[in-house]
Amino acid sequence: MKIYLSFILTLAITFSLSAQDLDRSIEQFYPHLDKLYKELHQNPELSLQEKETSEKMAAELRALGYEVTENIGGYGVVGMFKNGPGPVLLIRTDMDALPMEEKTGLPYASTKKGTSNDGKETFITHSCGHDIHMSVFVGTAKMMMDYKNSWRGTVLMVAQPAEENGLGAFNMMNDGLYEKFPHPDYAIALHDDPFLPAGTLGYKAGPLMAGVDMMNVKIFGEGGHGAAPHTTIDPIVLSAQIIQAYQTIVSRTLTPTDPAVVTVGSIHGGSVHNIIPDEVMMQLTIRTYSLDVREKIISRIKEISENYSRAAGLGEDKMPEYWIREPFTKPLINDAALTDQMVNVFQQTFGEDKVVEVAAQMVGEDFSAYGNQERKIPISMFFLGANDPEFLEEAKANNIDIPGLHSPYFAPLPEPTIKTGVKAMTSFAMDIFKNQEVMINRGN
Structure with a gap:
């Protein structure tokens, strides 16, 4: 006792x-x-x-x-x-x-x-x-x-x-x-x-x-010659569409009174002018004040990334890959x-x-x-x-x-x-x- x-x-x-x-x-x-x-x-x-x-x-x-x-x-x-x-x-x-x-x-x-x-x-x-x-x-x-x-x-x-x-x-x-x-x-x-x-x-x-999260999202595609984009699935264009869609997460997924930020601070893909690459790496920072909002944002990032990849014609073996830094700064x-x-x-x-x-x-x-x-x-x-x-x-x-x-x-x-x-x-x-x-x- x-x-x-x-x-x-x-x-x-x-x-x-x-x-x-x-x-x-x-x-x-x-x-x-x-x-x-x-x-x-x-x-x-x-x-x-x-x-x-x-x-x-x-x-x-x-x-x-x-x-x-x-x-x-x-x-x-x-x-x-x-x-x-x-x-x-x-x-x-x-x-x-x-x-x-x-x-x-x-x-x-x-x-x-x-x-x-x-x-x-x-x-x-x-x-x-x-x-x-x-x-x-x-x-x-x-x-x-x-x-x-x-x-x-x-x-x-x-x-x-x-x-x-x-x-x-x-x-x-x-x-x-x-x-x-x-x-x-x-x-x-x-x-x-x-x-x-x-x-x-x-x-x-x-x-x-x-709270602060650092998240990497790797977007896949099917590369090829820049002069024949119709033979490829361009991960650069796909990444651009995904980034645009991320901008609706805070404004359309969260309650307006929940402060949050989703920023894509870095995007890297390709090596020269005339080659469409196989993949693009994006680096994001996510800022939140509650664990519930944090989980919603991360879940929505994954849903958007995967559904846009499917819509582009990619198979399940080429779904995006994710990395979230630990520890999470609360x-x-x-x-x-x-x-x-x-x-x-x-x-x-x-x-x-x-x-x-x-x-x-x-x-x-x-x-x-x-x-x-x-x-x-x-x-x-x-x-x-x-x-x-x-x-x-x-x-x-x-x-x-x-x-x-x-x-x-x-x-x-x-x-x-x-x-x-x-x-x-x-x-x-x-x-x-x-x-x-x-x-x-x-x-x-």
Whole structure:
């Protein structure tokens, strides 16, 4: 028989940390964070290749007094600090950069080149702002240690590789992240936002980012001479018809209130001008917010592909082939209660005018994995304004395009973005450690 007891954990400490104390400490540490940010920006590493970046994160955490473990699920790093009884809080940053050339013209712009995981030489840059994330992460780790007398519990500082390809959190979980370390009660993270002015914060309870599938569809045909198409079954023309039909999946199969995206991002077939090939490969991305919608879309993709192939005259031995990448990146759903708590903290700390509700997005984030293991935990991610407020006003007034994430022109404003991020994350973390309700599951 199991007895469930619920009680409030009362901490035998005084929470005396003021916003002024925190501002002063962040200001003193900022020169180090600014230097760190520029070093990270100039030395980006691709997904699954974050060796030097992870070593730098480990060194920073060790220098602050954390118990550090490296090489979790590849280049994952965990810095643990046990500070008495209380909740276990996981704070996560990502570390990887993108295979693209930076065109910002910044004095500390990345000029680094490397080899992608498929063997191609490429430029590398932090055009998704993970260097900002890491700088905030280190600053938060510093503040949590400096003000350890103001909280009780355990903090896990997790530096995760391979967010961009959706494998990092999955690999760390598979390597026993939640078995090798205390299981967290909460997990929090942030992402910089080029459409919010620096000094502001964005939030949304519930669905924030979509689930992500990567799917390959191979369409077959019967090739031949380009001058005699009547003797062939042309897989290029067939693929074009299938792609057009895919466009009706969201608009005619799903309920209009179910957000979803089906995009064909790549199509490859043939070798020269005058030969009709035997096959075409298409690469799709699918974005959804529910497993039911995901299953409907995948099923419909297969139905369309197969029925169009039959209509073209192909036999059952030449039906399309499919590949869906595992793991599936699940939707990021911010816990409502935890997010409400976060908003209250941010409004008290920064003022209501600096905290704005944002819309859900169809991009993906594998931070969702931290709340979706066998034991579910509340998670919440917030957006950190990262752009020059004056530029945003000018862009709005003059209809100027704003470089977004993954743009070669994306150039976040380090100050006050990093300072704001450290203050926000630290304030939120401190509040989580206050008087949390702890559920004790005791078995006889």
